[in-house]
Each structure stands twice: as structure tokens, then as C-alpha cells.
Amino acid sequence: MKVVYGLTWHSRSCTASFHVGHKSFTALHLRHSKTNQVSRRVAVACSPLQSEPESAASVKESTNSDDHVSSMSSAASNTMSERSIEKQKEVLQDQLVYREPSATEQLWTKFKLGFALPWRRFKPDSVLVFKLEGDISDQGRGRFDPGLSVPQICQALQKAALDPRVKGLAVEIGPLQVGWAKVQEIRRYLKYFRQSGKFMIAYMKLGGEKEYYLASAFEDIYTPPSASLSLRGFAVTGTFLRGVLEKVGVEPQVKRIGKYKSAGDQLLRKDMSEPQAEQLNAILEDINEEFLSTVSEARGKSREDLVAFLEEGVFDMKKFVEGGWVTALKYEDEVIDILKEKTEGQKDEELKKVEIRRYNKVSPSAFGLKGKKRIVVLRTSGAIVGRSSGTSSAITPDGLIPRLKALAKDKSVAAVVLRVDSPGGDALASDLMWREIRKLGERKPVVASMGDVAASGGYYLSMACKTIVAEPLTITGSIGVVTGKFNLAEFYEKIGYNKTILSKGRYAELLADNRPFSQEEQALFDNAAQHAYESFRDKAAMSRGMEIEAMQEVAQGRVWTGAAALQRGLVDALGGVNKAVAIAKQLAEIPEEEKVTVSDLGRVPASPLALLGLGASLQTSVLAQSWAFSLLPATLVELILRTDVLSSLELAAQLQSGGPGFLMTDVNVATIGDTRCPSSRHQSSWNDVSFMEDSRSEFVNRTAWVLDEFVESFFDM
Structure with missing residues (x-):
């Protein structure tokens, strides 16, 4: 029996989806309860980027993964007893703190920039401009991929804050299709840029809570009078298929372990269960609280002021200005004039600007952001599958393990930050990679940095x-x-389909879809499910240095926000990649004042199909042609597709056809997010030429990129 651990969290509409795997499926569980104090070992390091250092506890030691389950628990318990650690120590979220470069550092920066390659130069007092909209990948983008990635944006903001040629920042924010964690990461670097004292302007035409949350980090927010900012709160929508399946004669036979195992609810129920509602409400509460506290503080208002404003259901943009939530109502050409004034340019002159894709070619070494020792950020994103399925948005043992082994042998790498942005997937693949990460950790420090989702296999x-x-x-x-x-016995009978299976072996027909489980088969299936759960739970307890009983309290398929997970001992600190790098630096015993080079691995080239705009249609085609769906009526398949039951971009990576059994991934159980969630798919204006676009032709840009790669090894300026 193949086991799949999985969860998908669609962040644009904040969709919570569950994976049903080939011959089995798993669940999403969103649970919020009172803080559970756990006795465990904590591996936390003080971040040099914090204004206040954190407490640090001893680092948990590696344990052989081949030990018996009971011995793993015993080893963890004995180690905790020896170290006399009674409870988890709270770790505060880090903040990037801007430090004004010294006169010597400024002189050295100007010297290096003076020898920069031609295509890395631009006019002094320029504005860094770019758009934040749509999908923002956690992986680095390919050279010809028009989109942006989180590491590209964050590095550009960090460099621009220190770059004397950059006068300020102007960003057009449109509908986002990213998770809240990515937004928090980007917002942290926007706040870092703001500490430099340079001006910041956000321009918005359309958006909701997530977009405004990001815009609130800017000094000024401008919108046209006809803009649509829908700030009406957060909502959750559950979809259930029991009635549909009954009508077509499909019987889901599900084994669930734990009160909050609710992935099967969508198939077994016609409405939302109380435990699932409790979990989703907890997530809504966390998101709402983060939005209210952060936005009110950023705009210099009280929390009560913001709540009162949201309760009005305001749509008139004049009231946004009157309340101080928007600076002024301006059209784009008027914003350009404001930018020209701030850069001391004339209205009839072209705006001095540098587009982010061009600016990303400026080397971090010019600003003292490189050192002799190297910390590698290894980015992994997508569903976890046993083998590659032809899509780049997947994590496979064949793809990750060789890189882990190479990093273990690379003496130039002092530590590794493993960036995980995955809803989970194949259990065997997860375990193989878990083992290799543990082995790498025996050679050098390895710190995990979680993205939007790091659940189940993630x-x-x-x-x-x-x-x-x-x-x-x-x-x-x-x-x-x-x-x-x-x-599918009743379904087969309805459509006149007959299947005869010849078998040898007691359980050879265990997964036959033309009949239900026998009593004996059900017992075997239940035992296998229990074994898979206990294996995951016990390894989690061993890895986290917790008693199995303590892990049982926070396991059971429950899903937590990062803040809730910290309280329950599932994570050690709150923050982004910069925090993880700071911790890795200390674990590697690198002095705080010493500069390090942070190498980002994981750039995924753009697919030719994606460049042609065929990516989504290809994935839909793969889905519709999968073996399991070929058995269902076309109307049912269409219903499932249209209701976003299988809407994840990681979907194609987990589709595996052939053999008996059923495969369905990313089964939508609920949609959590903004009440309006404006889609960017129908917004054509985002591609219009504006002050955000680079005036150079695309051919010149691409030619410069190719030449730049050729000389990259000879020049670093």
C-alpha cells in the first residue's frame, strides 16, 4: 500500500486542499487549541539580525533512523533527561535591522560600482521599480521567465537599501496568488528598505486584504479614484462530494485515524464537521489577528480604528483617503510626476528608473554582502513524489538526494538552510530524503526554513x-x-461495465475497485494505516526530541500556523530565510561580525510550454487523462475540475497512472481567504507599458543576460 502525506494551501484564495493518493490518501487538519507545554530539546541560535538576542538551548543530537520505534523514543527521552530541559524556550520573531554603512564602506561601494559592467550600471538617483502580482515563486526564476521570485525580490531590496544610486522604491501591487508566508517574507525586506530612509511608493488598482497587507509597509499608498480595494474580512468555504458520489454509484472506503482527520470528509460527508470547522476557524483567527495588528501599526492607527473601518464595508476610495488608509488618489501619470519630483527630474524628462530584473545583476559583493565562508540556501518546493513526472514543481529523491550528498562533500559550504515549501506527498520519498538530510546534518549544520506550506511530507x-x-x-x-x-461496483453496473480479476494470493485483490473490502481485507488495511501513522508520529517525536505521548497530543493530522506550531514545540523560531541563515551561521560557529556568502540554490528554468501560456492547459489535460478519472462520467470530472477540487499547481506532479486503485490529489475541502479574491486571470491591464516597465527592448535585455553569464566568473562587480 502506497501512503501519501499531503496538504495544499492555496494562498491567493487561501485554499486548504487535501491529497488523496494512489491507493490511499491523507488529510489536512487545521486545529487550534490551548498551548501545550512540551518538554523537549530545543535547537535555537541567537540571530545577529535581531534587535534583541534570543535564548539558545543545546542542539539536539542525530539519532540513527534505523533504530526500532521504541528505542528512538527511549533515546530521545534519555537525552532530554540528561540535559534537564523542562520546557520549550520561547523564540521571538527576528527583524532585519538596517545599519548605515560607514564612510569606508560607502567609499568601497562606490569604487566597486565604478568598475561595474555596462549592463549593471544605471543613472544616479534612480527609482527601483517592479510589479508584485500573480504567482511569486519561492524558487529562483529562469533567465527567460518573466515572473519574479521571493529570493530575487528580497535580495534586490536588501541591495537597494545600501545602493547610493537608488533614490527610492516604486512598486505596483496587483492581485497576488501566493501564500501568507511569502507575503510576510517580502514585507520584512520592505521594512528593511524603509529603515534606510529612502522613499517608498506603492500603487494599487485592485486588491484585497493580502495586497493591502503588503502595501501597508510602504510610506505612501496611491490608487486611482476608480480603484477597487475590497477589505471585507476573511471567509471559509467548504465543498463536499458525498451527494454527487452517491448519485453516480461511487463508494469511498476510508480509514481515518484521529479526531481531526478530515480529508475524507469531503468524500464521506455532505457538510462540514465540527472538528473541521473548529480548525478552520482557528486559522481564520490567526490570519485575521495578524492582518489587524500589522496593518493598524503600519498606518499609525489603533486596532479598533481598523476594525471599525472594515465593518463599514467601504468601497468609496475617498473614504480610504479620509481615514488615512491611502495617501491620495492619483492616476499613474500623476504618480510618475511625483517620482520625478522626488528624483529631482523634470516633468518632460523620462523617469530615472531601474527595473528589478536588470537590478538583480548587480553583485551583492559591492555592498559587503559576501564573505569567505558560504551558507547555501537549498530551495525545495512542490509536491513530494517518488519519481519525476516531467514537471519542475515537484520534490523527488532523485532530484534532492544527489544535491544533499554534494553539499555534504563540499568543504566550502559551512552550513545549509533547507527551504521547504511543500504540501507533502509520497511517504517513501519523504522518508528517503529525511534520512539523507539527517546524514548531511552529521557533517554540518542544517536549518529548515518553512515557506507557505510545510505540512505532512513537507x-x-x-x-x-x-x-x-x-x-x-x-x-x-x-x-x-x-x-x-x-x-466502483455500483458505478460499473450503472454503465454496463464488467471487470473480472484473476489473482493468486490472499490479499492480491486488496485494492480491487469492483468490490468493497472483505472483513479480512479491511482489518489488514486498517492495520497498515495505523502502522504508517505511528511510524510518522514516532519519527517526528524522535526528530524533535519529544516523548511519543507529547507528540501524539500535537499530531493526529492537525495543522498549525507557524506561531501555533512554535507554542507546541513543532518549530524552534519564527522568521524567514534571513533568520534561518543567522541561526545556521551561529551553529557553524562563524563569528557574528564575519561576513558570509549566501548561495541560493534551486532556480528552475521556465518551461517552454509555460512561456507559451500552455502550462495550465497541459496540467488539466494530464488530469483529465489520468486512469482514475477515465472511469468517472465526464460530467463528474467536469464538476470536479470546475469546483477547484483539483486546482493545485502541484497537481500534475502527483498524478501517477496505471494499476488498480484510485488516485486523486489536492482534494479541496475549504477555501479560506479574502471574500472577493479578484482573479488576475482576467486583468489584461497588468501587461500594459507603464513606469514599471524597463524601456530597453527584450532582445537587448536577453543579450545582456547571456553576455553577463559569460563574464560572471571573471568579474564580480
Whole structure:
């Protein structure tokens, strides 16, 4: 029986989705309860980027993963007893703190920039401009991929804050299709840029809570009079298929372990269960609280003021200005005039600007952001699968393990930050990579940094690291398994389809879809599910240095935000990649004042199909042609597709056809997010030429990029 650990959190509409795997499926569980104090070992390091240092506890030691379950628990318990650690120590979220460069550093920066390559130069007092909209990948973008990635944006903001040629920042914010963790990461670097004292302007035409949350980090927010900012709060929508399946004669046979195992609810129920509602409400509460506290503080208002404003259901942009939530109502050409004034340019002159893709070619070494020792950020994102399925948005043992082995042998690498942005997936693949991460950790420090989602298999990878860092709104946990199959006997009879199976072996027809489980088969299936769950739970306890009983309290498939996971001992610190790098630096015993080079690995080239705009249609085609869906009526398949039951971009990576059993990934159980969620798919104006676009032709840009790569090894300026 193949087991899949999985969860998908669609952040644009904040969709919570569950994976049903080939011959089994697992669940998303969102649970919020009172803080559970846990006795465990904590691996936390003080961040040099914090204004106030944190307490640090001893680092948990590596344990052989081949030990018996009971011995793993015993070893963890004995180690905790020896270290006399009674409870988890609280770790505060880090903040990037801007430090004004010294006169010597400024002189050295100007010297290096003076020898920069031609295509890395631009006019003094320029404005760094770019758009934040749509999908923002956690992986580095390819050279010809028009999109932006989180590491590109964050590095550009960090360099621009120190660059004397950059006068300020102007960003057009449109509908985002990213999770809250990515937004928090980007917002942290926007605040860092603001500490430099340079001006910051955000321009918005359309957006909701997530977009405004990001814009609130800017000094000034401008919108046109006809803009649509829908700030009406957050909502959750559950979809259930029991009635549909009954009408077509499909019987889901599900084994769930734990009160909050609710992935099967969408197939077994016609409405939302109380435990699931409790979990989703907890997530809504965390998101809402983060939004209210952060936005009110950023705009210099009280929390009560913001709540009162949201309760009005304001749509008139004049009231946004009157309340101080928007600076002024301006059209784009008027914003350009404001930028020209700030850069001391004339209205009839072209705006002095540098587009982010061009600016990313400026070397960090010019600003003292490189050192002799190297820390590698290894980025992994997508569903976890056993083998590559032809899509780049997947994590596979064949893709990750060789890189882990290479990093273990590379003496120039002092530490590794494993960036995990995954809803989970194949259990075997997760375990193989977990083992290799543990082995790498025996050679050098490995710190996990969680993205939007690091749940189920994503948490499995993270827990192999010595320290885990998560954003406050990261979705993590989901330590559990739900398995099952579909009995299609009645459906086959309705459509006149007959299947005869010849078999040898007591359980050869265990997963036959033309009949239900026998009593004996059900017992075997239940035992296998229980074994899979206990294996995951016990390894999580061993990896985190917790008693099995303590892990049981926070496991059971429950999903937590990063902040809630910190309280329960599932993560060690709150923050982003910069926090993880700071911790890795200290674990590697690198002096705080010493500069390090942070190498980002994981750039995924753009697919030719994606460049042609065919990516989504290709994935839909793969889905519609999958073996399991070929058995269902076309109307049912269309309904499932249209209701976003299988809407994740990681979907194609987990589709595996052939053989008996049922495969369905990313089964939507609920949609959590803004009440309006304006889609960017129908917004054509985002591609219009504006002050955000680079005036150079695309051909010149691409030619410069190719030449730049050729001379990159000879020049670093």
C-alpha cells in the first residue's frame, strides 16, 4: 500500500486542499487549541539580525533512523533527561535591522560600482521599480521567465537599501496568488528598505486584504479614484462530494485515524464537521489577528480604528483617503510626476528608473554582502513524489538526494538552510530524503526554513533539520495518514461495465475497485494505516526530541500556523530565510561580525510550454487523462475540475497512472481567504507599458543576460 502525506494551501484564495493518493490518501487538519507545554530539546541560535538576542538551548543530537520505534523514543527521552530541559524556550520573531554603512564602506561601494559592467550600471538617483502580482515563486526564476521570485525580490531590496544610486522604491501591487508566508517574507525586506530612509511608493488598482497587507509597509499608498480595494474580512468555504458520489454509484472506503482527520470528509460527508470547522476557524483567527495588528501599526492607527473601518464595508476610495488608509488618489501619470519630483527630474524628462530584473545583476559583493565562508540556501518546493513526472514543481529523491550528498562533500559550504515549501506527498520519498538530510546534518549544520506550506511530507523533511524556522502564518504540521480506496461496483453496473480479476494470493485483490473490502481485507488495511501513522508520529517525536505521548497530543493530522506550531514545540523560531541563515551561521560557529556568502540554490528554468501560456492547459489535460478519472462520467470530472477540487499547481506532479486503485490529489475541502479574491486571470491591464516597465527592448535585455553569464566568473562587480 502506497501512503501519501499531503496538504495544499492555496494562498491567493487561501485554499486548504487535501491529497488523496494512489491507493490511499491523507488529510489536512487545521486545529487550534490551548498551548501545550512540551518538554523537549530545543535547537535555537541567537540571530545577529535581531534587535534583541534570543535564548539558545543545546542542539539536539542525530539519532540513527534505523533504530526500532521504541528505542528512538527511549533515546530521545534519555537525552532530554540528561540535559534537564523542562520546557520549550520561547523564540521571538527576528527583524532585519538596517545599519548605515560607514564612510569606508560607502567609499568601497562606490569604487566597486565604478568598475561595474555596462549592463549593471544605471543613472544616479534612480527609482527601483517592479510589479508584485500573480504567482511569486519561492524558487529562483529562469533567465527567460518573466515572473519574479521571493529570493530575487528580497535580495534586490536588501541591495537597494545600501545602493547610493537608488533614490527610492516604486512598486505596483496587483492581485497576488501566493501564500501568507511569502507575503510576510517580502514585507520584512520592505521594512528593511524603509529603515534606510529612502522613499517608498506603492500603487494599487485592485486588491484585497493580502495586497493591502503588503502595501501597508510602504510610506505612501496611491490608487486611482476608480480603484477597487475590497477589505471585507476573511471567509471559509467548504465543498463536499458525498451527494454527487452517491448519485453516480461511487463508494469511498476510508480509514481515518484521529479526531481531526478530515480529508475524507469531503468524500464521506455532505457538510462540514465540527472538528473541521473548529480548525478552520482557528486559522481564520490567526490570519485575521495578524492582518489587524500589522496593518493598524503600519498606518499609525489603533486596532479598533481598523476594525471599525472594515465593518463599514467601504468601497468609496475617498473614504480610504479620509481615514488615512491611502495617501491620495492619483492616476499613474500623476504618480510618475511625483517620482520625478522626488528624483529631482523634470516633468518632460523620462523617469530615472531601474527595473528589478536588470537590478538583480548587480553583485551583492559591492555592498559587503559576501564573505569567505558560504551558507547555501537549498530551495525545495512542490509536491513530494517518488519519481519525476516531467514537471519542475515537484520534490523527488532523485532530484534532492544527489544535491544533499554534494553539499555534504563540499568543504566550502559551512552550513545549509533547507527551504521547504511543500504540501507533502509520497511517504517513501519523504522518508528517503529525511534520512539523507539527517546524514548531511552529521557533517554540518542544517536549518529548515518553512515557506507557505510545510505540512505532512513537507514537515517530514523539515524535522530532519537541527532547527526549524517558520513564518507566523506558515501552514505546518499535519502529522498523520488517512487511507482508502473507491468501490466502483455500483458505478460499473450503472454503465454496463464488467471487470473480472484473476489473482493468486490472499490479499492480491486488496485494492480491487469492483468490490468493497472483505472483513479480512479491511482489518489488514486498517492495520497498515495505523502502522504508517505511528511510524510518522514516532519519527517526528524522535526528530524533535519529544516523548511519543507529547507528540501524539500535537499530531493526529492537525495543522498549525507557524506561531501555533512554535507554542507546541513543532518549530524552534519564527522568521524567514534571513533568520534561518543567522541561526545556521551561529551553529557553524562563524563569528557574528564575519561576513558570509549566501548561495541560493534551486532556480528552475521556465518551461517552454509555460512561456507559451500552455502550462495550465497541459496540467488539466494530464488530469483529465489520468486512469482514475477515465472511469468517472465526464460530467463528474467536469464538476470536479470546475469546483477547484483539483486546482493545485502541484497537481500534475502527483498524478501517477496505471494499476488498480484510485488516485486523486489536492482534494479541496475549504477555501479560506479574502471574500472577493479578484482573479488576475482576467486583468489584461497588468501587461500594459507603464513606469514599471524597463524601456530597453527584450532582445537587448536577453543579450545582456547571456553576455553577463559569460563574464560572471571573471568579474564580480
